[in-house]
């Protein structure tokens with residue numbers, strides 16, 4: 072099973088991913104979390120990520136694709152599949168993912184787009200920036216991330232629409248209500 076949780080920065084992917092991964096026994100793979108761990112550990116990957124993340128830009132596709140493939144490959148028998156959070160973020164990443172899955176006669180079951188308006192996204196990220204140490208949750212980087220999302224990531228939607236794997240879920244409201252709506256879509260798709 073491969074489920075993608077998609078949506079703009081600040082839409083609640085991280086929060087919902089944890090709930091989904093637990094309920095459906097999926098391995099939660101968050102490219103943002105992986106990069107933050109690498110940055111904390113000061114690895115070569117982390118050092119190169121820091122520049123992109125601070126500026127709100129995407130890491131180069133080849134680096135991210137290589138990194139992600141390692142994580143999907145390491146198969147854990149106790150898991151029923153993977154939940155991708157923060158990947159794919161470009162059409163090239165989506166193509167690489169689907170090519171990889173095709174090799175084992177698989178395909179993404181569904182991409183769930185968590186819809187939240189821009190005003191709400193900005194206020195959530197500003198709040199998170201005050202509560203945590205995320206280097207990218209400041210007004211200037213937030214603006215850049217939203218621009219990068221519109222220019223480079225939003226197009227992933229049409230890639231999955233063409234495959235008939237795209238669904239949208241309202242990301243406003245109570246966490247448990249949003250989760251309930253996500254579960255309905257997952258159950259239709261598996």
Ligand code: ADP
Nearest residue numbers: 080081102103123124128129130135157158160
């Ligand atoms: P967000 O809250 O914006 O969804 P993430 O935690 O998913 O944040 O990602 C933080 C940063 O990590 C991004 O702004 C980007 O620099 C980098 N990053 C994460 N995933 C990818 C990806 N798939 N491709 C390129 N860069 C990525």
